Amino acid sequence: MPYPYTFKDMEKACKRIARAIENKEKIIIVGDYDVDGVVSTTILVNFFDSIGFNIDSFIPNRFEHGYGISLNITPFVNNYDLIISVDNGITANPFASWCLDNKIDLIITDHHTPKEILPDAYAIINPKQESCNFLYPDICGAFVTWYLVSALKKELKVDIDLKSYLGLVAIATIADVMPLIHINRAVVIFGLKELTRSKNPAVLALKNHLNITSFKSETISFWVAPLLNSAGRMDDASLALKFLQSKTILEASSNLYELINTNEQRKVIENEICDLADENLLNPKDNILVFMSNDWHEGVLGIVASRMVRKYKKPAIVLTNTEKEMLKGSGRSLNGFNLFEALFSANDFLDKFGGHAMAIGLSLRKENLNNFIKSLQDIKSNIDFNLDNSIFYKIDMDIINFDFYKILEKYEPYGEANPKLLFECHDVEIISSNSMGKNSEHRKYLISQGDVIFEAVHFNPIKPFEASINNKIKFTINKNSFKNKDTLQLVII
Numbered sequence: 491m492p493y494p495y496t497f498k499d500m501e502k503a504c505k506r507i508a509r510a511i512e513n514k515e516k517i518i519i520v521g522d523y524d525v526d527g528v529v530s531t532t533i534l535v536n537f538f539d540s541i542g543f544n545i546d547s548f549i550p551n552r553f554e555h556g557y558g559i560s561l562n563i564t565p566f567v568n569n570y571d572l573i574i575s576v577d578n579g580i581t582a583n584p585f586a587s588w589c590l591d592n593k594i595d596l597i598i599t600d601h602h603t604p605k606e607i608l609p610d611a612y613a614i615i616n617p618k619q620e621s622c623n624f625l626y627p628d629i630c631g632a633f634v635t636w637y638l639v640s641a642l643k644k645e646l647k648v649d650i651d652l653k654s655y656l657g658l659v660a661i662a663t664i665a666d667v668m669p670l671i672h673i674n675r676a677v678v679i680f681g682l683k684e685l686t687r688s689k690n691p692a693v694l695a696l697k698n699h700l701n702i703t704s705f706k707s708e709t710i711s712f713w714v715a716p717l718l719n720s721a722g723r724m725d726d727a728s729l730a731l732k733f734l735q736s737k738t739i740l741e742a743s744s745n746l747y748e749l750i751n752t753n754e755q756r757k758v759i760e761n762e763i764c765d766l767a768d769e770n771l772l773n774p775k776d777n778i779l780v781f782m783s784n785d786w787h788e789g790v791l792g793i794v795a796s797r798m799v800r801k802y803k804k805p806a807i808v809l810t811n812t813e814k815e816m817l818k819g820s821g822r823s824l825n826g827f828n829l830f831e832a833l834f835s836a837n838d839f840l841d842k843f844g845g846h847a848m849a850i851g852l853s854l855r856k857e858n859l860n861n862f863i864k865s866l867q868d869i870k871s872n873i874d875f876n877l878d879n880s881i882f883y884k885i886d887m888d889i890i891n892f893d894f895y896k897i898l899e900k901y902e903p904y905g906e907a908n909p910k911l912l913f914e915c916h917d918v919e920i921i922s923s924n925s926m927g928k929n930s931e932h933r934k935y936l937i938s939q940g941d942v943i944f945e946a947v948h949f950n951p952i953k954p955f956e957a958s959i960n961n962k963i964k965f966t967i968n969k970n971s972f973k974n975k976d977t978l979q980l981v982i983i
Contacts, residue, residue, distance in 0.1 A: 491673060491676075492625050494637045494640045496623045496624045497615050497622060497634075497637060497641075498614070498616075498619060498621055498623070499613040499615050500615055500637070500638070501641075503615055504638075504641045504642055504644075504645040505645065506572065506597065506612060506613065507574070507597070507642060508645050510572045511541075511543050511646070515572055516546075516570045516572070517543075517545040517570065517571070517572045517573075518545065518567055518570045518574075519534050519535060519545060519547040519573075519575075520548050520549070520563065520567065520573055520575045520579070521547065521548070521549040521727075522549065522550070522576070522631070523549055523550060523552050523721075523727035524665070524666070524719055524727075525715050525730075526632055526662040526666040527578060527631060527722075527727070528549065528718060528721075528722070528730045528731050529658045529659070529661055529662040530576035530577040530632045530635040530662065531731060532658060532731060533639060533655050533658055533659070534576055534638070537642065537650065540648075540650050541646065541648050541650070546570075548563065548566050549722075549727045549728055549731060550563050551726050552723070552727075552788065552789060553788070553812075556842075557853060558578060558581060558842065559575055559578050559579050560582070561585055561588060564585075567594070568592065568594075570594060571594065571595065572594070572595045572596075572597070573594055573596045574597045574599065575598045575599060575600065576600075576631055576634075577599075577600060577602075577630070577632065578598075578600055578602075578631070579599075579600050580602050580604050580605075580614070580616055580618075580844070581602070581604070581609070583608075583609045583610070585609070586598075586609030595612040596611040597611065597612055597613045598616065599615045599616070599634050599635055599638055600614075600615075600616045601616060601617060601618065601627075601629055601630055601846075602618070602631075602844055602846055603618055603830050603844075603847075604616060604620075615637075616634070617634065626672055626673050628668060628669055628674070629663070629668060629673065630662045630666040630668050631662065632658060632659050632661075632662030632663070632666075633673075633677065636655055636656075636659050639652065639655065653680070653684060654684070656680050656681040657681045657685035657688055658681075658734075659677050660677060660680075660681020660682055660684070660710070661681070661714060661715070661718075663677060663678055663681070664707050664710040664711050665714075665719070667905070667906045668906060670707070670904070670905040670906055670908040671908065675903070675908065678903045679903060682704075682705045682706065682707065682710075686705050691736045691737065691738055691739045692735075692736050692742045692746075694739050694742065695733075695736070695743045695745075696714060696746065698743070701972075706903065707902065707903035707904050708968075711905065716753055717730075717746075717749045717753050718733075718734075718749070720749060720755075721733075721749060721752055723789035723790055723793075724755055724787075724789050725752060729745065729748055729749060729752065730749065732745050733745035733749055754928065756793075757928070757929065757931075759789075759790055760793050760794060760797075761931060763783075763786050763787070763794050764794055764797050764798075766783065767781050767794060767798055770782055773863050773866070777804060777866070778807065778821075778832065778866045778869060779798065779802055779804050779807065780807045780808075780862075780863055780866065781806065781807070782808075782809040782817065782819075782859070783810055783811075784811040786810035788810050788812055788818055788819070791808040791809070791810060791819050792808075792849065792851075794808045795807065795821055795822040796822045797950070799822045799824050803824070804824075805821065805822065805823040805829050805832075807820070807821040808820055808821075809854075812853075815857070816841070816854070816855060816856065817853065817854050817856055818853045819851070820849070820850065820851050820852075821833070821845075821849070821852065822848065822849055823848045824848075827847075828847040829845075829847060829849070829850055830845055830846055832869050833850060836865040836866060836869075839862040840852055841854050880909075880912055881912065882912045883911065883914065884913075884914045884915075884916070885913050885915060886942075887915055887918075887938075887939040887940070887942040888939070888941075890942075890944070890978060892978070894967075895967060895969060898911055910966040912964060912965070913964070913967070914962065914963070914964050914965075915962070915963050917959075917960055918937050918938070918960075918961045919937065919938045919939070919958070919960075919961070920935055920955045920958050920961055921935075921957065922957060923954065923955055923956050926947070932947060932948060932949050932950065933947070933948040933951055933954045934948075935955060937963070937980070944978070944980050945979050946963070946965065946980040946981070946982050947979060947980075948982040949981070955982075963980075963982055965980040965983060966980075966981045967979070967980060967981070968981050
């Protein structure tokens with residue numbers, strides 16, 4: 491792992507925190523409402539807990555306080571001497587100025603892309619800022635927080651187990667879709683092992699609920715991340731924070747039950763909006779699509795944008811009316827197109843925006859919507875969004891067995907920049923096709939090629955298969971474990 495002090499301002503931040511501890515100053519951590527922000531908050535709260543220093547934490551509410559760290563949160567933080575932001579703050583210039591005016595020191599830890607003018611903070615720890623010598627800029631906010639804890643361990647000369655936080659860092663790295671290469675790959679490998687052997691009540695509750703004994707990257711991306719994210723999307727991220735900080739398995743199970751119910755609500759609303767999205771597409775011929783409605787739930791707009799990207803094979807921005815004259819939304823990209831940089835050309839029409847290459851959040855005045863869309867028309871791309879760069883390996887189904895699967899396991903963990911191997915089979919018969927899922931949004935098939943029969947699943951299919959012959963299918967391979975029996979299952983894409 492790179493040395494923590496290669497981060498710009500790391501030493502300055504640590505010495506300020508050490509002084510605050512020595513002088514018994516009041517410290518508050520300000521996080522973000524997604525998985526990365528909640529996990530970052532948890533790591534820092536747990537660290538201060540472990541050294542016996544009392545601090546407070548606050549996660550802005552998406553609906554009450556808006557995107558990022560804004561002046562809307564000042565009533566909650568105005569009685570503190572030191573504010574430490576995690577996974578947030580790199581574009582919080584007005585808030586930093588308010589801190590300065592009120593003689594409150596602000597330490598920003600973030601990983602999002604900075605704008606040209608940085609906030610006037612006491613210290614900024616962000617691998618993407620200029621003159622930062624940290625070698626790997628593409629890490630999540632929780633990993634930045636882990637490095638801060640690592641440096642504080644040395645500064646304060648305290649005996650804490652840094653490895654105990656790696657499970658949380660792995661969750662955030664996968665949930666925030668960081669590339670699983672270099673140190674991200676290393677932290678996820680070690681972090682998943684840490685989760686598997688963890689006695690943390692929240693982790694044990696997840697194991698019990700999912701009926702698993704070990705964690706894989708897909709466990710995080712398909713099950714854990716959506717659960718934790720649902721709190722901030724639907725209501726308040728404090729529910730996810732409360733779950734991760736549960737002290738007993740009973741408390742964790744109760745908090746998990748609340749998260750599960752919240753996530754089910756999220757799925758229903760997300761599907762309702764996706765069903766309405768086509769008729770609310772404002773610019774079907776442009777490179778960057780914009781969808782807008784007055785009454786969509788803003789908490790699920792990012793997921794809807796992802797599904798629109800998958801459907802239309804173009805970057806997508808999904809907006810809704812949050813206040814009388816304001817629109818707020820999320821954007822998602824694909825195929826290496828940097829949506830964050832692209833939106834700089836439309837910056838004149840935006841009130842606020844932030845994020846990174848593949849995912850952005852934004853707000854704008856309703857009166858600027860048409861000009862915003864026109865500015866997007868000027869964005870030209872040399873990327874063919876319809877081009878599928880995926881490589882599919884053509885195989886016959888008779889080679890799919892556990893020996894073959896063991897070879898695939900050697901390439902784990904899978905994720906961004908290290909996708910699962912994709913396969914293609916021809917002349918496949920769909921023996922049966924049935925709906926599954928609470929809202930019948932998925933499909934389960936029984937398929938065959940020659941004498942070989944497999945079960946296959948198809949999540950949120952745009953065009954489901956029906957019972958038929960001579961089909962070409964594209965898929966990945968999963969191992970299912972149920973009642974101590976392992977089976978292989980094809981996941982159609």
